[in-house]
Amino acid sequence: MVPWRASSLLLSLEEGGIVKVCSTPGCENPAAYRTRSKPAYCLECIDRIMGESGLVRLEPFKGPRDWMLTRCKRCGVEVHYRFEYILHKHEIGEPVCRACYWKQWFRDSWTQYGVGQGARGMIPEAVLLDVISTCGYGLLNVIPGDKVGEELYRVRCCSCGRISVERLGDIVWGCTCSKTARQQRKACLKKLNSYARSETLAAMDDAVTGRNLFGPYRTVKEAMAALDAE
Ligand SMILES: [Zn+2]
Ligand SMILES: [Zn+2]
Ligand SMILES: [Zn+2]
Numbered sequence: 001m002v003p004w005r006a007s008s009l010l011l012s013l014e015e016g017g018i019v020k021v022c023s024t025p026g027c028e029n030p031a032a033y034r035t036r037s038k039p040a041y042c043l044e045c046i047d048r049i050m051g052e053s054g055l056v057r058l059e060p061f062k063g064p065r066d067w068m069l070t071r072c073k074r075c076g077v078e079v080h081y082r083f084e085y086i087l088h089k090h091e092i093g094e095p096v097c098r099a100c101y102w103k104q105w106f107r108d109s110w111t112q113y114g115v116g117q118g119a120r121g122m123i124p125e126a127v128l129l130d131v132i133s134t135c136g137y138g139l140l141n142v143i144p145g146d147k148v149g150e151e152l153y154r155v156r157c158c159s160c161g162r163i164s165v166e167r168l169g170d171i172v173w174g175c176t177c178s179k180t181a182r183q184q185r186k187a188c189l190k191k192l193n194s195y196a197r198s199e200t201l202a203a204m205d206d207a208v209t210g211r212n213l214f215g216p217y218r219t220v221k222e223a224m225a226a227l228d229a230e
Helices: 003-014 043-052 083-092 098-113 125-134 182-193 198-202 220-229
Strands: 055-057 067-072 078-082 137-143 152-157 163-166
Touching: 043 055, 043 083, 078 083, 098 152, 098 163, 125 137, 125 152, 125 182, 137 163, 182 220
Parallel strands: none
Antiparallel strands: 055 067, 067 078, 078 163, 137 152, 152 163
């Protein structure tokens, strides 16, 4: 038995698992983390997968479920993602960067439905800061959209420190670490409703929605009904 092999096997057993070989076909490197049944990759392949997903890693890789600061190669936005999430988006071929993704979502609404999903004009700073802080975030910067009202917000969670890019309607639901309460959500949705686009509502059908302001719901009415039913 080769001595170093014996000791590395022992080490891996002590740590409570077996070090797998990287899941990339043909790659012989040891995987950078352990999994029971899912694929696991080496550090080189983690960076390659992130690169193919349009991201640069800005922090050391700790584990597939740890938040990692990244930069989008296309728009330069720096936010945290989990490698697990990046891997999933990589597998389904969807862009990982939420800034690029939501910008495209705003454009698609115009080209597919002829209406926008943005707010009616610029939301006053006082309203914006009120909603963002009520929901447990701090505003880092506003990312302008193609049109006024299609802004995205780069925010930091006050509890866990995670930085993300969000639509205003998604901010209302709070960070995954500290979800907002029903009353907070209702108060914020009411404030945002005065900035909903009237033409969006008029032209609305099943496909056309106001999700920019109301998270997964099309109108403030739908959002309120869903909150009451919780
Ligand atoms: Zn590899
Ligand atoms: Zn981007
Ligand atoms: Zn958080």
